[in-house]
Amino acid sequence: MNDTVMDDSRIRGLPKAELHVHIEGTLEPELMFELACRNAIELPFASVEEVRAAYEFDDLQSFLDIYYQAADVLRTEQDFYDLTTAYLERAHADGVRHAEIFFDPQTHTDRNIPFSTVVTGLHRALNEGEQRLGITALLIMCFLRHLPEESALSTLEEALPFRDWIVAVGLDSSEVGHPPEDFQRAFARAREAGFRVVAHAGEEGPPSYVWQSLDLLGAERIDHGVRSTEDPELLARLVRDAITLTICPLSNIKLRVFQQMSDHNLKDLLHEGVRATINSDDPAYFGGYIGDNFIAARDALGLSDNDIVTLARNSIEATFLDESSKQVLLDELARYLEVQGIPV
Numbered sequence: 001m002n003d004t005v006m007d008d009s010r011i012r013g014l015p016k017a018e019l020h021v022h023i024e025g026t027l028e029p030e031l032m033f034e035l036a037c038r039n040a041i042e043l044p045f046a047s048v049e050e051v052r053a054a055y056e057f058d059d060l061q062s063f064l065d066i067y068y069q070a071a072d073v074l075r076t077e078q079d080f081y082d083l084t085t086a087y088l089e090r091a092h093a094d095g096v097r098h099a100e101i102f103f104d105p106q107t108h109t110d111r112n113i114p115f116s117t118v119v120t121g122l123h124r125a126l127n128e129g130e131q132r133l134g135i136t137a138l139l140i141m142c143f144l145r146h147l148p149e150e151s152a153l154s155t156l157e158e159a160l161p162f163r164d165w166i167v168a169v170g171l172d173s174s175e176v177g178h179p180p181e182d183f184q185r186a187f188a189r190a191r192e193a194g195f196r197v198v199a200h201a202g203e204e205g206p207p208s209y210v211w212q213s214l215d216l217l218g219a220e221r222i223d224h225g226v227r228s229t230e231d232p233e234l235l236a237r238l239v240r241d242a243i244t245l246t247i248c249p250l251s252n253i254k255l256r257v258f259q260q261m262s263d264h265n266l267k268d269l270l271h272e273g274v275r276a277t278i279n280s281d282d283p284a285y286f287g288g289y290i291g292d293n294f295i296a297a298r299d300a301l302g303l304s305d306n307d308i309v310t311l312a313r314n315s316i317e318a319t320f321l322d323e324s325s326k327q328v329l330l331d332e333l334a335r336y337l338e339v340q341g342i343p344v
């Protein structure tokens, strides 16, 4: 029996962390047009409506083709600042108290946008967002796995002067055919330099990519990881080592990882004891921010109040914050539950 204390507004108000959001995936069509105009770029779309209508995807690659093309409107430090500020405002409205945000430097440096332009714009927006909205945030630099490991290694070198602004490295882009084992040197070098490690795995790729991410790259969290349920030994490993999966329900439906939300294995994973979290991935493309993801999963899967609170608590516990900062957020969550009369 699923009681209904956790209505939409309580879900949005629930203090939470977002651990899987690509800043380039928060580019709303309106901002895309604004930046195209500002930078005198011609878009292959006549209107915002036409852009939205193009967001029908068959799989990950069909999405990535449009996503990388759209990123071309991001040219100046101010563009990266505006993009990040817009995300923080949306996240704030959904109760996000802390965000760990991916960016893809190679998407920009390959277009001759300097690494420093990207990271300075992001960093300035995060600093200001913390002052204005009270959201803390950390940056995670992702390597594009469709590019050679040499490109990841040189990107890592470019990042070293900004080491203090970037908490972790990750691995994203086209998964199948680009196994984590191909990036062992880049991740070893990143770990040596003190970066934390995450990796996209088990979104479209097989459970072996999740094993490789853990055992060969040293991943502390797995982004997506939903195909882990195909391998009982892997599932046991995730539970034993309290490995977090950063699950993105609306993304998984838009990219046809599951045909419909009621088929999603989020609730099964949670009930198996996996430290699952809910996130938005690329919210401008997939039909919603983190609150929408919680609501869609609750409605289709019948998540209980207890499930929803566990997901929020998991998100805070899985951050790369220090223990005392985590405790501040956990206390805030406990206070919220008390004030709202949510019995868990």
Ligand code: ADE
Binding pocket: 022, 025, 060, 172, 173, 174, 175, 200, 203, 251, 281, 282
């Ligand atoms: N880059 C942006 N979104 C992604 C996803 N869902 N999987 C892999 N790479 C991505």
Ligand code: ZN
Binding pocket: 020, 022, 172, 200, 223, 281
């Ligand atoms: Zn992702």
